[in-house]
Amino acid sequence: MKYQTQKIAYWYFLAAMILFAVQVTGGLIAGWIYVSPNFLSELLPFNIVRMLHTNSLIVWLLLGFFGAAYFLVPEEAEREIYSPKLAYLQLIILLLGTAGVVVTYVFNLFEGNWLLGKEGREFIEQPVWVKLGILVAALIFLFNITMTVLQGRKTAITNVLLLGLWGLSLLWLFAFYNPANLALDKMFWWYIVHLWVEGTWELVMASILAYLLLKLTGVDREIIEKWLYIIVATALFSGILGTGHHYYWIGLPGYWQWIGSVFSSLEVIPFFAMMSFSFVMVWKGKRDHPNKAALLWALGAATVAFFGAGVWGFLHTLHGVNYYTHGTQITAAHGHLAFYGAYVAVNLAIFTYAFPILTNRDPYNQVLNMVSFWLMTGGMAFMTFVLTFAGTVQTHMQRVLGENFMDIQEGLNLFYLMRWGSGLCVVVGAILFIYAQLAPRKEIIASGTTESEGA
Amino acid sequence: MSDQTSVLDELPGDLMIWVLIVSELLVFGAGLLAFLGMRAMDPVGFAADQAQLNRVAGAANTIVLVTSGYCAARAVQSARHMRLWLTGAIVFGVVFLIVKWLEYAEKARLGIGIETSDFFTFYYLLTGFHALHVVAGLAIFGLLMRWHTPRNLEAGTAFWHMVDLIWILLFPIIYLVH
Numbered sequence: 001m002k003y004q005t006q007k008i009a010y011w012y013f014l015a016a017m018i019l020f021a022v023q024v025t026g027g028l029i030a031g032w033i034y035v036s037p038n039f040l041s042e043l044l045p046f047n048i049v050r051m052l053h054t055n056s057l058i059v060w061l062l063l064g065f066f067g068a069a070y071f072l073v074p075e076e077a078e079r080e081i082y083s084p085k086l087a088y089l090q091l092i093i094l095l096l097g098t099a100g101v102v103v104t105y106v107f108n109l110f111e112g113n114w115l116l117g118k119e120g121r122e123f124i125e126q127p128v129w130v131k132l133g134i135l136v137a138a139l140i141f142l143f144n145i146t147m148t149v150l151q152g153r154k155t156a157i158t159n160v161l162l163l164g165l166w167g168l169s170l171l172w173l174f175a176f177y178n179p180a181n182l183a184l185d186k187m188f189w190w191y192i193v194h195l196w197v198e199g200t201w202e203l204v205m206a207s208i209l210a211y212l213l214l215k216l217t218g219v220d221r222e223i224i225e226k227w228l229y230i231i232v233a234t235a236l237f238s239g240i241l242g243t244g245h246h247y248y249w250i251g252l253p254g255y256w257q258w259i260g261s262v263f264s265s266l267e268v269i270p271f272f273a274m275m276s277f278s279f280v281m282v283w284k285g286k287r288d289h290p291n292k293a294a295l296l297w298a299l300g301a302a303t304v305a306f307f308g309a310g311v312w313g314f315l316h317t318l319h320g321v322n323y324y325t326h327g328t329q330i331t332a333a334h335g336h337l338a339f340y341g342a343y344v345a346v347n348l349a350i351f352t353y354a355f356p357i358l359t360n361r362d363p364y365n366q367v368l369n370m371v372s373f374w375l376m377t378g379g380m381a382f383m384t385f386v387l388t389f390a391g392t393v394q395t396h397m398q399r400v401l402g403e404n405f406m407d408i409q410e411g412l413n414l415f416y417l418m419r420w421g422s423g424l425c426v427v428v429g430a431i432l433f434i435y436a437q438l439a440p441r442k443e444i445i446a447s448g449t450t451e452s453e454g455a
Numbered sequence: 456m457s458d459q460t461s462v463l464d465e466l467p468g469d470l471m472i473w474v475l476i477v478s479e480l481l482v483f484g485a486g487l488l489a490f491l492g493m494r495a496m497d498p499v500g501f502a503a504d505q506a507q508l509n510r511v512a513g514a515a516n517t518i519v520l521v522t523s524g525y526c527a528a529r530a531v532q533s534a535r536h537m538r539l540w541l542t543g544a545i546v547f548g549v550v551f552l553i554v555k556w557l558e559y560a561e562k563a564r565l566g567i568g569i570e571t572s573d574f575f576t577f578y579y580l581l582t583g584f585h586a587l588h589v590v591a592g593l594a595i596f597g598l599l600m601r602w603h604t605p606r607n608l609e610a611g612t613a614f615w616h617m618v619d620l621i622w623i624l625l626f627p628i629i630y631l632v633h
Binding site: 226229230233234237238253254255258259261262263265266269 | 463470471474475478481482485486489569570576577579580
């Protein structure tokens with residue numbers, strides 16, 4: 001650890017991993033409710049489990065991004081974080097808010113209260129006080145990181161990271177605007193999560209990936225930066241209007257079908273560029289970095305993001321297709337692989353890279369970590385295939401033949417059972433990953449021996 | 456590193472402007488392909504709507520925009536009369552927008568809007584997006600008047616030629632081809 005304040009990242013990553021465990025457990029429960037719909041129906045109804053599953057995902061990914069910023073900005077800017085105290089205050093606010101959200105959701109406290117009760121809008125159900133807390137935390141973060149960068153060296157990586165983080169924080173402001181008109185409500189609502197995942201988060205992902213590849217492959221910064229700028233340009237070009245693929249379905253004029261279809265089709269490009277970028281850098285790279293697991297995660301993130309966000313997104317983005325598939329299990333298939341590949345895996349990559357450095361060790365538990373990668377990635381891939389098949393059957397039976405929703409759901413039970421199995425695989429992988437980070441052991445395979453023998 | 460000097464470094468202007476140009480061509484290309492696809496499904500309706508377009512205005516605008524592109528190209532070449540040529544490019548660009556505005560006004564008088572038919576949805580989306588790029592190009596020329604390094608001039612003119620090129624594709628496909 002070159003800079004003392006990088007240690008802040010440790011606590012962010014730790015909190016993120018705890019929420020990661022909560023998230024996948026929630027997913028496992030929700031997946032079982034699909035198989036056996038009355039499971040926990042009194043104690044923990046499906047809608048609550050789903051909120052926990054999606055909300056904790058978003059929060060832990062954000063905690064990971066914040067942590068990644070605290071980890072990599074000191075090295076890039078070549079100076080300590082402006083105020084470690086503020087960074088910890090920010091973390092405490094976020095964790096208090098998260099705890100508040102969980103308690104409010106599970107026990108349905110303060111129903112209807114404008115400040116304390118949960119708000120109804122999907123994914124932004126958080127009570128107003130938590131929303132305000134997130135805003136304050138984001139402002140603290142922006143102040144802290146911006147001050148650090150302004151006083152230090154400015155690199156393409158920090159510029160892009162800051163652009164992404166400023167963008168995502170400002171977009172959060174739409175959480176406070178809730179017009180009575182339902183179409184307008186939905187439109188502004190999409191500005192948050194959708195302009196995150198199809199815009200600002202892609203910038204964060206690209207800059208974290210660029211940082212990791214810079215460190216792991218030893219390729220010249222100049223080349224890394226050129227790629228980074230191309231990725232950012234294509235991401236913003238396609239992503240902002242690409243979110244238009246939703247607008248027609250929530251009540252905006254018909255021409256949005258075409259704008260959305262054309263621009264969102266191009267959203268494949270930045271993801272393809274990120275994948276090519278990663279592999280080309282490794283191919284060009286001169287350095288044989290000891291942290292093989294981090295490299296596996298970085299390459300895995302770029303690859304699975306291309307398939308999950310790029311290919312599976314394109315699969316149903318054209319409006320002629322989406323007319324039939326909107327909101328079926330096809331959407332669930334895309335959502336799972338895209339979030340896993342793009343944002344979960346890139347977070348786990350930076351955790352894997354950072355933990356040995358933050359604890360002043362050589363890379364450890366790499367084999368276990370890589371096993372967890374294949375368990376999670378394999379499980380997620382299988383889940384995606386299963387849900388895609390389920391969605392195809394559902395689309396045809398329900399949307400084309402016009403059969404009853406619930407009748408078809410029953411017919412999909414076999415798919416849901418297999419989905420649950422693949423989910424179990426992911427949960428086991430997640431537990432192994434967390435264990436591999438937190439319980440350093442002696443490496444099973446001595447470093448540097450296998451490769452020379454193989455060659 | 457010497458092996459890193461690729462063809463990309465030989466592009467005039469800035470690499471990023473070429474990323475933008477390729478992206479724009481993809482968008483308009485996809486839009487035109489979609490237009491042609493929709494026309495294949497309803498040739499009669501599309502022909503009837505197309506007959507309502509003002510071809511003379513479209514042809515005049517083609518000449519205007521290409522002339523503007525010529526001025527911009529001369530501005531890159533001639534350091535001495537750079538501002539003069541750039542002004543010429545801007546003036547023709549403005550003329551293009553005025554003609555476009557008159558066309559839109561004429562359509563509005565006839566009660567034709569973006570939701571009138573599939574043909575007019577594409578007409579307004581494609582020509583409207585293109586007109587917005589003309590506005591952007593004029594803004595870039597405005598900036599070039601002040602910050603006119605050779606590299607900037609090349610980048611701005613490359614953008615303007617892209618706007619030209621797109622119009623040369625749009626005009627025959629939307630206005631002329633039956």
